[in-house]
Amino acid sequence: MFDAIRPAHAPADHPKVKMGRVGILLANLGTPDDYTYWPMRRYLNEFLSDRRVIDYPAWKWQPILQSIILTKRPFSSGEAYKSIWNHDQGESPLMTITKEQTAKLRDTMRTRFGDQVMVDFCMRYGNPSTKSKVRQMVAEGCDRILFFPLYPHYAGATTATANDQFFRALMEEAWQPASRTVPAYYDEPTYIAALAQSVERAYAAMDTKPDILVCSYHGMPERYLQQGDPYHCQCVKTSRLLKERLGWSGDRIISTFQSRFGPEDWLKPYTVDHVAELARQGKKNIAVIAPAFSADCIETLEEINEEIKESFEEAGGEEFTYIPCLNDDDSHIAALGTIIENNLRGWLD
Known part of the structure; x- marks a missing residue:
């Protein structure tokens, strides 16, 4: 343990401090x-x-x-x-x-x-x-x-x-x-590898693989992007790197944005609306992952796994799988x- 000491060359009445x-x-x-x-x-x-x-x-x-x-x-x-x-x-x-x-x-x-x-x-x-x-x-x-x-x-x-x-x-x-x-x-190889491993593990446990993987990121007003915030670009790059790491092609992964607040336009597409549109397009089996969250929270456990899931099912979706955040997984x-x-x-x- 680091004990409090008197700094070198300090006078005898100098208070002891912890450092180092x-x-x-x-x-x-x-x-x-x-x-x-x-x-x-x-x-x-x-x-x-x-x-x-x-x-x-x-x-x-x-x-x-x-x-x-x-x-x-x-x-x-x-x-x-x-x-x-x-x-x-x-x-x-x-x-x-x-x-x-x-x-x-x-x-x-x-x-x-x-x-x-x-x-x-x-x-x-x-x-x-x-x-x-x-x-x-x-x-x-x-x-x-x-x-x-x-x-x-x-x-x-x-x-x-x-x-x-x-x-x-x-x-x-x-x-x-x-x-x-x-x-x-967002583009660190070890982080991308951990995301890919979580997807592979979830898919391996399914009898029927999802039609599409939705990467749902927390949203923000569109004007923040116009003001120079790099968030949108970094999210899209994470999705691309994840697809490359998984070795997938085509449009098997898409990026959407959730958690709108207030009257402004936010980053699109909106997850809650887009999963319903996927169901109407015949994508009856989807998986959703939330790469921007390091730990499961109200936005994933309640918003994704309840509200967004409900939107998908009400539009005719059949199989909805939420892939948990990385949390305290060893990877x-x-x-x-x-x-x-x-x-x-x-x-x-």
Whole structure:
């Protein structure tokens, strides 16, 4: 363990400090503490007040958010969370899975680097907060922190806002640790290989193979793309690389976008509408995968596996298979471990 010591050549009354460790801080979107009204309202208020997520002027957006959306949406969102809640652990599946991912990566990094590293996780919204985990790492002697947003694809509303919060936390430290942020890894070979393996494993268990694989990515307003956000291009490249890795040809894989919010046009095609159109075109057996999510959450377990599935079946679809996120699968942990080690070069070799 790293004990507090007095810096070399410091006077006798200098306080002892811990130093010399590297923190690896994983970050995911976040989760409410509970699915009841007030925890849901606090979570949604923090999330929907983020200017990276909703960039309307505050004078226009906040009255709508506080007086209309936050009086109704906590009830509907709470019901959705309740349907997928991990009641045994008293937490959302995203929290459970992120804990499992962190535990495995902690073991991996300690095997590789011993006590030189400290591995933990934080959430952009809700608990544990980014600020609290940065503070803890500094207190435990981390004078370098590698911050890893668990989003394969860069978007202002995911990667950028996670980094923003990390930098805000650093602003409050008297002695700031050196810091690095992990870039998007949408085309990393180990990540693509893990995705392909999950598809192959799911298909091997089926008696009849799906007509098409739908890669459903979280959506965003189209104007974000026009403003220079690379998310759409990175998603499309992931689908192409996945198809190449699987050795498939033709249109057996398509990219769609889910989770629309508000009146604007979002990235198209919309998953919920397109799966219905596939059913009407005679594609009665489809599989859906969500490559942009590192862990199963409300958008996959409830939106894809319930709402989007229902849209497909109501349009005449017969077989709908949701392929889970990579979660704490060993191939995923290995991929994340490789990315971490690559980004630690020069700090730990």
